[in-house]
Amino acid sequence: MTMPTPTDQTPDEPVLPEGPPGLAGDPDGMQRLWVPHRMVYLGGADKPSDDGPGPGCPFCRVQTQDDATALVVARGERAFVVLNLYPYNSGHLLVCPYRHVADYVALDDDETAEVTALTRTAIRALTHAYQPHGFNLGMNQGAVAGAGIAAHLHQHVVPRWSGDANFLPIVARTRALPELLADARSRLAQAWTAVTGG
Numbered sequence: 001m002t003m004p005t006p007t008d009q010t011p012d013e014p015v016l017p018e019g020p021p022g023l024a025g026d027p028d029g030m031q032r033l034w035v036p037h038r039m040v041y042l043g044g045a046d047k048p049s050d051d052g053p054g055p056g057c058p059f060c061r062v063q064t065q066d067d068a069t070a071l072v073v074a075r076g077e078r079a080f081v082v083l084n085l086y087p088y089n090s091g092h093l094l095v096c097p098y099r100h101v102a103d104y105v106a107l108d109d110d111e112t113a114e115v116t117a118l119t120r121t122a123i124r125a126l127t128h129a130y131q132p133h134g135f136n137l138g139m140n141q142g143a144v145a146g147a148g149i150a151a152h153l154h155q156h157v158v159p160r161w162s163g164d165a166n167f168l169p170i171v172a173r174t175r176a177l178p179e180l181l182a183d184a185r186s187r188l189a190q191a192w193t194a195v196t197g198g
C-alpha cells in the first residue's frame with residue numbers, strides 16, 4: 001500500500017484520521033477526540049497470561065507483599081485498597097476483595113459491605129489528602145466493558161479536579177502525574193489513619 005506523502009495534499013484538503021470522505025455515518029453534534037493510545041490497554045499490556053488466582057494475578061499478588069512494595073493504602077478483613085499502577089489521576093485507588101472473583105454478584109454480603117465501606121473511606125481519605133473537586137467511581141465488569149484485569153474484581157475511585165483532562169494524553173501519550181506513587185501511598189495511608197481515627 002502506498003501512503004500519501006505531505007506533498008500529495010493540497011493546503012485546503014483536510015488530513016483525516018481514517019479513510020476518505022464519504023464513509024457512512026450519522027452526525028450527532030458530538031465532538032470526538034480519538035485516543036489510539038488506549039489500544040495499549042485493549043491490546044493486553046501487562047495483563048496476566050491466565051485468569052486464575054495466584055501470583056499471576058496482580059491483585060492476588062498484592063496480598064503476599066508488604067504495603068510499601070505493593071502500594072497498599074489500607075487492608076480490611078475481606079477487601080483492601082491499593083493505588084492503581086496505571087493511574088488516570090494522582091490518587092487513583094482500587095478497592096478489591098481478597099477473593100479472586102470476577103463478578104460483582106459473586107461477592108457475599110460481608111464482602112459487598114466491606115468494599116462499599118472501604119470505597120467511602122477512600123473518598124474521605126482522598127478528600128483529606130488532596131481536596132479533589134469530584135470523583136469517578138465504578139467497576140468495569142468484563143474485558144468488553146473495559147476491565148484491564150477482568151478476572152479479579154476491583155472498584156475504581158478516581159479523584160477529579162477542574163481542568164485535569166487536557167490534551168497531553170492525546171498529543172504526547174503522556175499523563176501528567178505530579179506525585180510519585182510511593183509518595184502518594186504514604187500520604188494516603190496517613191490520611192486513612194486520620195479519617196478513621198485509627
Ligand SMILES: [Zn+2]
Binds near residue numbers: 057
Ligand atoms: Zn486475583
